[in-house]
Amino acid sequence: MTALREFYGMVWHAFRNLLPIILVVGFFQFVVMREVPEGWLTMTLGLGVVVLGVALFLQGLELGIFPVGKNLSNEFARRGSLILLMAFGFCLGFAAVIAEPALIAVAGQAEVISEGRVNGLVLRALVATSVGAVTALGIVRIVLGHSLHWYMIVGYVLVVAVTFFAPEEIVGLAYDSGGVTTNIVTVPLIAALGIGLATSIRGRNALIHGFGLVALAVMVPMISVQLYGIAVYTFGDPGAAAATGGAVIAPEDSAPAEPEAGSLLRGMGADLLGMVRDVLPIIVVVLVFQYLVIRKRIAHLHRAMVGFVLVIVGLYAFVLGLKLGLFPIGQSMAAQLIARDGVALVYLFAFAIGFATTMAEPALIAIGEQAEDAARGRLRGSVIRMLVALGVAIGITIGVHRIISGDSIHYYIMGGYAVVILLTWLAPRFIVPLAFDLGGVTTSEVTVPLVTALGIGLASAIEGRNVLVDGFGLIAFASIFPIITVMLYAIVADLVVRARGVQES
Template sequence: MEILRIFFRDLKNSFQDLLPIVVVVAIFQFFIIGQVPQNSLSIVIGLIIVAFGLAVFIRGLELGIFPIGENLAIEFAKKGSLFWLLLFAFLIGFSTTIAEPALIAIAQKSEVISQGKIDAFILRLTVALSVGFAIALGVFRIVVGHPIQYYIIVGYILVVVLTFLAPKEIVGLAYDSGGVTTSTVTVPLVAALGIGLATSIKGRNPVIDGFGLIAFASLTPMIFVQIYGIIASHFGSQNTEIITIAKAITQEVVEESHFDIKKIFFDLIAVVKDILPILGVIFFFQYIIIKRPLPHLHKISFGILLVIIGLYAFILGLEIGLFPIGETLAFQLTSTGKIFLIYLFAFLIGFSTTMAEPALLAIAIKAQEVSENRINSLLLRVFVALGVAIGIALGAYRIVTGGEIHYYIIVGYIVVIVLTYFAPKYIIPIAYDSGGVTTSTVTVPLVAALGLGLAQNIPGRDPMIDGFGLIAFASLFPMITVMGYGIYAEFKRKEN
């Protein structure tokens, strides 16, 4: 009975999280576009499946993923071996990324189009190495106790410098890559690892030191992909390979956003394949290196099963209910010629989809727990969602007006750096992490459809150059709003 009570509570919360998306889509569909969706029944069914999947996923995290990450961190801290800890961190980042289905598809497409000049395996290896390096570097920072902002600021400088050297066809895609490399399963596990380490190491604070790993995993791919673009551009005539690859990726994003019954049935296999490398690394280190059995293995196994079922149901519901109508709305709005409606839709869809992000919900729950309620999980999600909304609206404005993406991003980075010196220490790592967790299962497909729809429907815009980049805006602005929230909260606390 207790399990059912908890599940129905989670289910109720899931419906509440999805309500903003439903309201936004309904208002634009019925009152602005003035058309009733042809697939209304499938949309309703899809939303019910999404809510069910989200509830099951969150319960699975609590039972399986969070305990695994925290237990491993404690065991590594007891073992006292920095080498094995860094190797584990690297392999978790590497294995989860190299098995990412979207990365595999893009890498294979790149090899075919470039006639073998771009090797699919080397491309996947490069991106996976960047994430593995990022997680290991983040763990090293926790162990030695360095402030996160120094690492992040240096990383931003590298991103900006490379932006002026990389081919412009690759810049938007490189910026976006930072937001899509951290999967829905990876984020909670990595967060649990960081918090567990910071809790176990003497002199570390789980709030200040425990968060930040996701920020590293979002930053390094931007650097590596731009370096890859610089190198790849030298192998073709006038960047032919890069341009062709960008076209293929653009087309692939559009194609994948359509409902495909075969794809839905294979999503379960994709979810399992995505999780298997993570479990392989975990069990290898647990039983071979640490040489101890996992405590409460049956409970953790059940939690992992719930994560797989919940994530599969979540993706299935999105494919049936939200993706088709989201893409249709994006194209309908760009065809109306009413620019204000485009910005309003971008803002509202950014806010509503972020509030429903499973990865953000997991991080917010953990932030409230380790901060002993100093950070309110709902308020944190609201401010992150507000940042995403502002970012996507501004990104849509950039596409409409035809501005260069790097000028916007550079100004945003400057604002982040300035706020870092004013924000309370406990909020900075969480703010940095918030940029990586906002662009995941729900947000990315809808935002990608909006960006590509705008670039394809506005005269003078190129989908290769202008269509990408919205995810980068969605990753940047939450850092600003969350630090702003921290500054305001600290001011009110001192005032009282």
């Protein structure tokens, strides 16, 4: 009975995350446009499958991966070995990202839209390697007690510099790839590792040193993917078709797995094997470090094994639900709004989707509560959520305007991060790690596919737009502007406190 109650709680949790999207889409569909979309029954089924998949996935994490991972982190912290910590951080970052559902979706779309020039499996491996390397670097930063703001200033100067030279076909994809690395698997694992280390080392502050690993995990893939794009579009063969990596979710592919050799079961089995391949790295990392490094048996082994199985089945259901529900909804809404010549409605829809989904984002709620505790009264979790949701809504709206206007993403991104770099220099030091981490947790497991489909749908529906050039990038805007709103709030709050101090003296 306890297990059933826990699973019911996970289902309700997943449904609650999806509910804001349902309300916004329902309002625009039935109140604004007053029409029933084609294939609404399939879309509804897809949404239900997404809820079930996320619930199974989260239940599996709670039963298997999280307890084992937390135990490993604590064990390495007690041993005090920097090499072991760096190795574990690299492997954990790599394994968590290679299995990230949103990255699988974005990489699959990029491969299909680029007609094989961008290899989905290579893209995922590159992003995962970047996150693993930067997680190891972030561990060194925590151990040495370095301030994060210099890392971010130098890093984003490099991001902007590489953007200047990168081909326009890769820029939006690169920033989206950075944005989706911090999601349903990565944020809890990496954030817990950073905060746990900071609290276990004497002289470290949980707010200043514990946060920041997520921010680094967002930044470095932006650089590496753009460098990959420069190489691919400079030296690659335009006609080469790459082998598909993982579960490819094409924009037009809104049906479940195609039967192989006339068998539906075989087709579904092949997709499930693909999911096993996607989750296997993180399971291997956990088992290797558990049995070969610390040489201890896993507590409650049968419970952990059930958790691993639920992760795989839940991930498969999640991807299937995306094909049936969220991608078709995003594309359908984009096409309908553009067909009505209602540009203002498109902006309103983008703003509402951004704000509603972010306010319900569980990772944001968790980090807001952790920040409130660590800040000891200087920050309020509810205020942080409002600021981040406002930033996401503004960012997605500006990103939609870029697609509609046909402007180059280079100038928007470079301008946005120029502002971020300036604010990083001016903001109070305690807010910088948190602000960058908040920019990385704004894109949830249901928001990313919907926002990605919205961008691709708009680019497909507007004449003269290139889907690969114009369709990607909305996730990047959703990551930039929360950083700006949070740091602006901290700067203003700091000025107010100083002004009050001057008046009282």
